[in-house]
Amino acid sequence: MSPTNSYTYLYLPNECWESVFKFLFNDDDDDNNRHRLLESLSLLSKQFLSITNPLLLSLTFYDPARPYLSRLFHRFTKLTSLDFSFYNGDLDALLTRISRFSLHLTSLNLSNKPNIPADGLRAFSKKIKTLTSLTCSNVHSINSTDLFLIAHSFPLLEELDLSNPINCKNYNGFLDAIKALSLALSKLRKINLSRHCYLNNQSVYHLFKNCMLLGEVILFKCYGVTCDGIAFSLLERPKLWSLSFSNTTFGSARFGTKVTSLFSDSLVSCLNGLTCLDLSSLSISDELLTSIAREVLPLKRLVLQNCTGYNFAGILSLLSKCQSIQYLDLQNAEFMTDHRVAKISLLLGDLVSINLSECRKLTNSALLALVSNCPLLSEIKMEHTSIGKNIAKNSNDLIDFGLNPQLKSLYLAHNSWLRDENLILFASILPNLQLLDLSDCDCISEEGICEVLKRCCKIKHLNLAKCNVVRLLGLNFEVSNLEVLNLSDTNVEDETLYTISKNCCGLLQMILEKCLLVTMNGVKHVVKNCTQLREINLRDCIKVHMHAISVSLMVFSRPSLRKITTPPSFHLNEKKKVNSHQLCIVW
Template sequence: MIHYIHHILAVDFCTPNPSVNIFLMLSSSPSLEYDVISMDLPEECWELILNSLGDERHFEPISLVSRKLLSITNNLRRNLVFTQQALHKTFNLLPRFPNLKKLDFSQVALDVDAFLCSVSECEMDLVSLNISNQKEFPITGLRELVSKNKNLRELICSKIGLKDEDVIAIAESCPAIEVLDISYPDYNGDDFPDGSPDLRFCSGFVTDAGIHAMAVKLERLLKIDVSGNFFLTDKSLASISSKCPLLKELVVNDCDFITQTGIGLLMGSSQHLSSISMNGIGIPSIHQNFTDKFGEARNLCEVDLSNSFLSDEFLCSMAEASLKLKKVSLSHCRYYTFAGISVLLQKYQSPENLNLEAADFLSDESMIELSKFLQSLTSIKLCYCSMLTNATFFTLIRDCPLLSEIKMEYTNLGIEEFPMDSKINPRVKSLYLARNGNLSSEFLKKVALLCPSLQVLDVTSCLGISEEGIGEILRNCSQVRHLEINVCRQLNNLGIGFDLPKLEVLRASGSGLNEDALIMIANHCCRLLYLNLEKCFNVTTSGLVKAVENCISLREINLKWCNVNDGIVAWMVFTRPSLRKIIPPGGFAPSNNQRSYFFNHGCLVCDG
């Protein structure tokens, strides 16, 4: 047994991908509980091993091995998400997790105010709280919680009908807050005459006065998101820039009364500003005084100008500003051309993230030219660029040595021949290629050879792919953990003759997967956590039984509109204790007693 523990530690610290099989070894060994308890292995060693798993969702099966591991995993848990169905049960478990740092109530629609007051009685040291999606702002509970958690630094309260008095109360209660999200307040449409906002009726909303009073008290603020607060004007940005000297990140999307003048003022006066996200600028034109402010924002490294009207002259002015650009998003922008983006990228050959979605002027030839300036690129988005084909894709693979993620949905992948000078790129981890109607199995075979480290693949609605192509991907890319093959109707199976030791998420809604595919999943996908088989009409009960029996970590499954026996639901709940959520076959509607019974066994069964 000592050799066994040492082997675990060796795997954890000496391999490129630590703890590949630790959690399987721990959760599947029936004799391990006695051995672990009988050994006096220091908790610090177990903490190192368990932390290397990288995700707290892997703690649950390990915690079942022994009381010692249960105690250790409880101490290691930092995040807790409350759900509507399990609110009371989760709350009762709070004392088990003494080191929680983040609480998320965004999925709860009950009286969060009262629960926050109760949570404040627990001894915790929270740094982050998410109370989004509430009907009313829980100010009483927030005050109680913050009074006991002086280190709270992040507050997310998006999609709440906030008013001036609420944001002022936030500032008074949380003066040390560093990250604040008050975006997209959810106001009832009845509050507006004829369904439209009117400045004459803004007393029940967040206004410039509220933002000013808030900014005065939040001197430590580093990031704020005020998107969707449609009554705010440039005065709000003036208050933020003058009263929050440490501000680094600002998000002001969908604020119709905020203009280029206000944004320019903030960029010119916030010397620490490193990231700004704003959309819809340049209507009707770009102001010169706004353009000049880019030269004053010396620390600016992330710029998102999505859905804006940009000229080549504006992009050239950005190039002259000598910024430290690492992230540039021009998603769905209009009027700029290849000339403008070429000047910008030639000046800044440092962007790591580039978003040129819907740049309909881009061609394979232009992307081949731009790729010369993308040596630092790690992520690129080229969705809705209809002229781009295989040549662009394989040029990026070849010429961008650090590239990890490519998004080319709604393009023309698949219609050109494959380039002869292709090159293997072991850095590529994620490919989002959905809705490319011409994408073929031959294309996937080429990808399998050039991207051996692939972890995420989305080929949703790529109707031309078959088992031959996807099988080649899975055979050559053993690191795949997330696969989306929705609406791939020709895809009946995933292939044979290989294991998928890392696959955790399989979304196959509307695909042609059949009983053989489920048997393959049962035999080769030991770590599967999420399985979506909605509208997979070829799925059978016998195949599903094998998959559920063998996938010992399965947490969620969607069987909506599958042709399987309704009785399978109860069987799954009791056979696979790891299941936390089931969407049953159409027509199956559990009674309240059944739903409660299933839930008491740890599984939420929704309506079919």
């Protein structure tokens, strides 16, 4: 067959290739993974480049992105989401400029900013009328006028996140602004006003009464809102499916604000469609949990993190009736024992994620019971427990629990009893593990880590922060899937970084914060050998001497770099000297 005929035979129309590319996406892939896949495919041919461009729906902006706006928006024609949470430039000017393009945006993220860019949002809203999701979390200063602006400018909003402001000015004006929001945003389905200290019972009542489609409310650390206030508001919104509430102040966090009987009665009588309940840090009771059990609420997510006042009888009663729970958080439930975890694990056939951190009586037996009895379990958090303590004499019996191919994430940070033999046993039954957090586990060695990496070859994220006995000089084999490696506050040195970079060349993120023995030579090894590196963190690496020229050389030699967190030797005025046309943010 001639080359021409061969090419004709293999040709597929763009629509078929687009279907193939979409098939390559995993359901659990985040935006970064999808972006990387599309970027790789686009490099193969001009045809693939033209096909992948419309598949990119979201775009994250960094400091130097502004000069390329026209090119970006003409290339990616189907963008629906813009993220400016990493952008440190003039956001008012940038939003004003973006408003001149014909875009059908539905989502905008303006988090981590000094204030709300009012002028930019005003210009943006005049031209772009399709926005349904706005996120402005962790903004340092929010005014009541900002809320009036949002209410006036984006009437189609379905999701609004204004959580965790550092400073709210003019409390009285805010109460009027919340009422204006509730009247203007008739399509609102989800709102997060956590840490809005000015909120009171009346303002929450306005939200519940006026936003008739409201289904999810998040009100953490809203100290002016009481349990009874929530109870009266629930009467106005019986179709609420998700409630997250806590008003515990710092001084009372140990005991928690006590949930009232009125709150309990409203919760179970009004919300018969409740699928998510988060009462973190409140003082609840077994009676409340038993009431939920009697109503057989269709809960899929239950968070009782740091809650007090309840006991095992209450949680057992609830789980016996509500067996569709997928996410369960019982952090700091002091009454939990290995036997009790084994008992509730038999009731959790749909469980996907569980948090039992700070349940200090739990050992290996609890973890293995969960692995054995919960076939869909994908994530376990057991930090600050007694994992590794009181191991049975015949430890090999643990392997009889069999393999669990579903478990992807295991968080075991701050477990001082954890030893290499425990890790190796876990690795032998968790073949598809992708995330392993062992930070501050002092008694593990590099031999144990290397053995885990051999057995769990799919690990993508490994956290070894504060594991000072780990140097990884024995890592003499390829670890092709590892993408994120956290070695913060360890005794790693340049020789270690050379070994790691040669055998973990697919690293995307390297975190070396407070690595006091690392020098610029070690950093150069990482930048040279890790050909896909996107982020490197060198904060408090006192022996790494870096200046504007060395940063520029790093970026030019490794074009994939998107973020460099600089060491103390890199002064603020040096940032101005870094070439601004590179798509890399220097912190």
